[in-house]
Amino acid sequence: MPSLLPNWNDGAGRTAILRFVARVNEAGSPDFLPPEERIATFDNDGTLWCEQPLQVQFFFGRDQLKKLADADPSLKLRQPYKAFLEHDIAIIKQEGKQGFFEVAAATHAGMTNDEFHLQACAWLAGAKNPLVNRRFIDLVYRPQLELMEFLQKNDFRIFIVSGGGVDLIRAFSEEVYAVPRSQVVGSSVKTRMETRDGKVDLLKLPELQSFDDREAKVQNIALHIGRRPVLAFGNSDGDLAMLQYALSGDGPRLGLLLHHDDAEREFAYDREFAVSPLAEALDRRDDLGITLISMKNDWRSIFPDEGSTFP
């Protein structure tokens, strides 16, 4: 195996990445980028970890909702809670990604940020993907862990920019991705500050603050990062605006799009995945200068070995 990106097969994708990093490293060249300009943004669901049969956020929300429904059984009869509880994918797909994020958010209302964090960590430590019976956090993509490490070694600052809830991702971003919590951008709910016994906490409210998808990804990149990324990596139409934003800047740019075309080792889907389709970005990739990464051809392995010790 080659020493750089060993789980990336030799091919156009790996070559594009290595050439891009070589370009920005070339001292004295007009393409050289100082470290502060080396901003890379990665989508999370479907780009850094498995999003089938549904995004992990859904399972977390459902499990939280189950607890609430034990206390208030009337929830079991009301949509969209009913669909969540019964794991009715058809209805959930109808509600769309934002719909299910809102339901999930509602299940966390009244919790402090610190309480949420502890619950998310506890849940992630055990929760499994029902299709493959492995923990969600073991279904991160090994080639992407390698890529992020490689970029960090080359002075890139990596940000995760996800439609998923920012605080759920922050519960594992440091241990699993080596990305600081402050470099995670995601969907969020409003909060209210409360002082109890002289202690200041933030309570989560059942009200959406930002659903971080499509154009909102670009707006939130500007808000959180304050700089146009030079590299963006996504896997769905929800990432297209972010890819275009990165590619619209001057100087060296790299836009990468992961294509789930590996039914044998992971899943094969694109246009038909209602919750988060890949269609427009697939059609426009050549015009926009986006490099397509084939999971099947470009990746030597998909998942890390069993036995990770998170948290």
Add this chain to the structure above:
Amino acid sequence: MPSLLPNWNDGAGRTAILRFVARVNEAGSPDFLPPEERIATFDNDGTLWCEQPLQVQFFFGRDQLKKLADADPSLKLRQPYKAFLEHDIAIIKQEGKQGFFEVAAATHAGMTNDEFHLQACAWLAGAKNPLVNRRFIDLVYRPQLELMEFLQKNDFRIFIVSGGGVDLIRAFSEEVYAVPRSQVVGSSVKTRMETRDGKVDLLKLPELQSFDDREAKVQNIALHIGRRPVLAFGNSDGDLAMLQYALSGDGPRLGLLLHHDDAEREFAYDREFAVSPLAEALDRRDDLGITLISMKNDWRSIFPDEGSTFP
């Protein structure tokens, strides 16, 4: 001069800082903090640089407004624009900090984020404080530059959390404070994504997204950083919530409050500064465990020498 924090006089303030850093560094102690927990938040106006006679944001907004008024003289007759243009501090104080942030924000509407950044950099390179005839960026506090550098050397990650506009601070945070743009949190306006000639940009809108003061500082810390700071440094009641939030956590904590009591070398003000008073925090500091830093007694020098080369 001592080798650590040479522009801090020996005294309770300097001692509190050195003891705090020693505590979090002590391997094996229950107070030891891993690097990811070492989050320090600093207010900007009046904490890191001079905010008299008014916050720098005001002067930037006024100069932008002058350009607009040249094109549309009717602005010169309407409040609060009139007060801005005439530098009528009494009226501006009446409008309050948020009022003048909103006016300033309105002057940037329609500009792309990239255009704003270039204008802010150009303005900062020359704009001077009218009271002392030195550039605003030369009126940063030397002891604070030392403190931030000292903390960074001790693996702290520093965030600026300001009521000022986030993108104005980002225009100098890296060169002047050595704080990456992504570690600046501040007031912000809404943006709209636009695609022109295939290029994606964000346009600033004349609508406030977040006025980052008081409780909003705590909410924005949670949103941007995702972790409770262990050290917070402010200088007004607008920073009190942030200080309380930092001090409410478990383990070692340090809350610092700068008192402008040095009329000779800078300015002496607290309760009477209508735009951003220091009153409640001053009264409650002992109960809350906040360490008061006296500019007069704790700081050996205030400003860097003349001749900095920003940008």
